[in-house]
Amino acid sequence: MSTPVKISTPRNVETPAPQTVLVVDDEPTARVALAARLKRLGYRVIEAGDGKAGLEALRRERPDLTILDWLMPEMDGPSFCELVRRDPELLSSQILMMTSHDQPEQIAEGLARGADDFLSKAASKYEITARVQAGMRSATLIRRLEDVTEEILNKQEALERELQSAARYVETLLPASGTVVPGVQMVRAYRPSLALGGDLFNIVRWSDDFLGLYLLDASGHGVSPALRSASISTFLRRDSLLHHVGSNDPGAVLTEANKQFPLTENGHYFTIVFASLDLRCRTLSYATAGHNGVLLHRRSGETCWMAQPNLPLGFDSSTTYAAVELPITPGDRLYLLSDGLYEVPDPSGELWGQARLDETIRRLGERPLTEAVSGTIAEAIRWQGHEQFPDDVALMGVEIAL
Amino acid sequence: MAMQTKERPVPNGVILEMTGDLTYANREQFKTAVEAIRQKGCRHLILNMAEVRFVDSSGLGLLALVSQNFRLSQGKVSMLKPQSYVREIMGLANIQKLIPVYDNEQDALTGHQQAA
Numbered sequence: 001m002s003t004p005v006k007i008s009t010p011r012n013v014e015t016p017a018p019q020t021v022l023v024v025d026d027e028p029t030a031r032v033a034l035a036a037r038l039k040r041l042g043y044r045v046i047e048a049g050d051g052k053a054g055l056e057a058l059r060r061e062r063p064d065l066t067i068l069d070w071l072m073p074e075m076d077g078p079s080f081c082e083l084v085r086r087d088p089e090l091l092s093s094q095i096l097m098m099t100s101h102d103q104p105e106q107i108a109e110g111l112a113r114g115a116d117d118f119l120s121k122a123a124s125k126y127e128i129t130a131r132v133q134a135g136m137r138s139a140t141l142i143r144r145l146e147d148v149t150e151e152i153l154n155k156q157e158a159l160e161r162e163l164q165s166a167a168r169y170v171e172t173l174l175p176a177s178g179t180v181v182p183g184v185q186m187v188r189a190y191r192p193s194l195a196l197g198g199d200l201f202n203i204v205r206w207s208d209d210f211l212g213l214y215l216l217d218a219s220g221h222g223v224s225p226a227l228r229s230a231s232i233s234t235f236l237r238r239d240s241l242l243h244h245v246g247s248n249d250p251g252a253v254l255t256e257a258n259k260q261f262p263l264t265e266n267g268h269y270f271t272i273v274f275a276s277l278d279l280r281c282r283t284l285s286y287a288t289a290g291h292n293g294v295l296l297h298r299r300s301g302e303t304c305w306m307a308q309p310n311l312p313l314g315f316d317s318s319t320t321y322a323a324v325e326l327p328i329t330p331g332d333r334l335y336l337l338s339d340g341l342y343e344v345p346d347p348s349g350e351l352w353g354q355a356r357l358d359e360t361i362r363r364l365g366e367r368p369l370t371e372a373v374s375g376t377i378a379e380a381i382r383w384q385g386h387e388q389f390p391d392d393v394a395l396m397g398v399e400i401a402l
Numbered sequence: 403m404a405m406q407t408k409e410r411p412v413p414n415g416v417i418l419e420m421t422g423d424l425t426y427a428n429r430e431q432f433k434t435a436v437e438a439i440r441q442k443g444c445r446h447l448i449l450n451m452a453e454v455r456f457v458d459s460s461g462l463g464l465l466a467l468v469s470q471n472f473r474l475s476q477g478k479v480s481m482l483k484p485q486s487y488v489r490e491i492m493g494l495a496n497i498q499k500l501i502p503v504y505d506n507e508q509d510a511l512t513g514h515q516q517a518a
Contacts (some may be wrong), residue, residue, distance in 0.1 A: 219459040220426065267429070267460070267467035271495075290462075290495045309496045315466040316500060339459070 019136055020044045022063040024054035024080070025098070026072045030121070034067065034128075041129060051075025055083060058090055064139040065132065067119065070099040070110065081114030092146065094139040096131060163223070167196045170226055173233055174201065177370070181205050183402035184279070187373040191340075191393040198225030199338045199394035200233050209279035212238060212248060215336035215396055216272040217291065219312075225268065232261055232270060250274045250287035251323035254313070258289065258321065263314040270313040273306075273336055279402055282328045287321045289313045293338055295358065297365060299331030303358050333369065334398045335361065340391030341376075344384040352383045369399045403455070404428060407435040412511060415446030417482070421453040424461035432461075436468050445477040448510050449501075451484040457491050469500045480510045 021043045025031040028049070035045045046061055048054035051072055058066060070077040077097050084090045097115035099106065100122070107118050116138065119131050170192075177187045186203050198218030206212050214236055218225035234240060235257060241248060245256045253274050263269050273294045275286035288294060290312025297303050306326070311319050342357045360379045364372040373395055381387055405422035416439050424432060439447055447468070457465075469479045481503045484492060492498060504510035 217459075219463050263463060263467055263470065265467075267433075267463035269463050269466070271459070292494055307494075309494050311496045311499060312462070312466075315495075315497075 018042060018044045019065070019139075020046065020061060020063040021132065022046045022048065022054065022057050022061065022066040024048045024051065024057075024066060024072075024077075025069040026050055027069065030069075037125070037128065038067075038132065041132070043132075051077075051080045054080060055090075058084065058093060063093075064143070065094045065096060065135045067096045067098060067132075068115070070097055070106075077115070078110055078113040081110070085114040092142050094135045094142070096135050163194070163196050166223065166226060167192065170197060170200070170230065173230060175203055180211060180398075181208065181279070183400065184211065184277075185369055185399045185401070186396060187369045187399075188396040189373050189377045189393070190395075191377070191389050193340065193389050193392050194221055196222055196226045197392040197394075198222075198229050199340070199392040200229040201336060201394055201396045202233065202236070203396065203398060204238065206238055206248065206276070210248075211277040211279070212275075213277065213336065213396070213398065214272060214274040215291075215293065215338065215394060216270050217293075217338040217340075217392070217394075218268065218270050220266070220268045221392075224264075224266075228261070228264070228268065228270070232257065232272075235260060236274070248276050249323055250276060250285055251321045254287045254289050254321035255319070258311075258313045258319055259317055261314050262317065269315065271339075272313060275334075275336075277328070277334075277398075277400070279400070282400075282402075284326045284328050284334065285323045286326075287323045289321055290315070292354070293336060293341065295335040295337070295361065296326065297333040297335065297361055299329055301362065301365060303362055305354065305358070328400050330401055332400050333361075333365075333372070334400070335395065336398075337395045338392060340389055340393040341380055341395055343391065344380050344389060346383050347385055352380055356383070369397050373397045405431055405454075407432070409435075409439060412448070412507070415448055415511070416442075416444045417448045417450055417507070419450045419453070423456040423458075424451075424454055424464065425456060425458040426460035429460055429464055432464055437471075440472060440475060440477070446511075447472055447477065447479045448482055448504075448507070449479065450482040451488060452482065454488055455485065457488050462491070462495055462497065465497060466500060480504060480513075482507060482510050 021038050023031055023035050023045060026049055031047055035047055038045045046057050046063060048057045052075060068077045068080055081095055084093055095115050096117050096119050097110045098119045098121055102118060102120045117131060117135060174190060180186050180203055201215035203211060203213040216232060218229045241253055245252050261270060271289060271291035273286060273288045273291045275284055277284050288307045289310060292307040294306040295303055296306055342352050342354050344352045360376050364375045403423045405428040408419040410417045410419060472479045479501050481501050483505060484503060
């Protein structure tokens with residue numbers, strides 16, 4: 001891709017300034033005669049006596065059209081054209097080459113080396129006018145294209161700044177790694193695929209020995225999933241749950257969320273795991289909706305994927321989700337994650353997969369939780385061979401030491 | 403991989419032969435093809451998935467959306483011969499609860515579901 005052409009002065013579209021023609025010819029009489037004729041036609045004319053001065057004028061004045069003599073000492077017309085076409089700032093210049101011997105082979109050579117059109121030195125007044133006008137039409141179209149391109153680039157830049165700002169907001173919704181309550185540590189990793197991610201998670205202290213936690217994955221990419229994620233994260237706040245659901249039971253929470261967040265008109269939806277952790281009774285109660293990324297790594301070393309096959313949120317308003325209860329023993333680690341972590345392809349297209357993720361987490365079981373989380377992300381990156389994940393990646397590890 | 407679709411009329415319905423991936427990148431193409439069939443008043447859309455290699459999360463959402471839209475116009479959607487990997491993805495999201503899966507065309511047409 002070429003560098004976009006920068007335009008130093010904005011052109012006024014309503015009242016166009018006279019168009020400019022640069023005449024490059026070492027022969028003063030011919031140059032002055034052509035310049036006079038062009039001025040009579042209403043153009044602003046700049047003159048240059050050799051190729052070098054011509055290039056300087058082209059760079060400085062950005063004329064709409066350049067009329068160039070073929071035969072000049074030091075730098076001839078075709079060499080001039082070649083330099084222009086190699087220069088990203090100048091390459092879109094319109095060049096009309098003038099020659100006294102207009103043989104077909106010579107015309108072909110001139111065009112091949114970068115001229116846009118030809119003008120015979122023997123051309124009539126009428127032909128000169130017509131060719132100059134044709135060159136101006138092309139120049140106008142190219143300028144318009146450059147203006148539109150620049151406008152698009154500017155708009156895209158503005159949009160990207162907006163996205164970055166939204167992304168910083170989404171990041172503020174995520175909890176910081178650290179001690180949640182004494183005896184419960186949380187470490188998380190978050191790698192959105194674009195600036196703005198649709199994965200969201202949280203762990204919240206509901207009371208001294210009661211924690212609520214969830215991880216959700218909005219389908220799609222970009223602004224709309226991020227907005228929908230922010231909206232459901234508000235719904236999942238404890239005061240909102242008490243108001244809308246009247247309970248913290250994960251099954252009841254997801255059953256209500258399923259009604260509140262139907263499929264969008266584009267078929268977008270959430271998968272989610274929602275859990276509550278009772279530290280006094282040492283039980284984990286959880287429910288999932290189409291979300292497979294929930295792994296319990298027991299202190300004893302064994303792992304179990306906890307998800308049950310069921311519909312994602314919004315697929316069918318009559319679905320009820322039921323909570324499952326599991327006993328927790330001190331030292332157990334619970335991992336909530338998005339499928340973007342394990343659905344990463346290696347260069348041959350083979351996915352890393354849940355089995356390799358499981359094996360990695362078991363292998364890192366003796367290491368501190370911080371290392372287990374960062375090591376797991378590093379392993380996924382190693383598998384795909386680069387840093388940039390194709391989908392949003394979220395991983396929240398929770399260690400219960402109590 | 404891009405997706406190609408081809409319609410084939412059958413008694414009381416239309417079979418949509420699909421080739422390629424049902425993914426975010428191909429969502430518009432799939433939506434357009436299916437919506438055209440629904441607009442024609444089709445009551446039973448049968449998606450032939452035999453040549454579909456991959457369905458991503460956006461693809462799953464589209465399947466759910468299509469099934470909802472057909473239900474709204476008193477129609478139904480069935481699925482024919484998904485490949486094993488696609489079948490696994492469908493199973494994890496319990497899609498067969500919304501869209502019955504059949505292993506042959508005759509069963510799909512009569513609505514005769516085999517015990518999986």
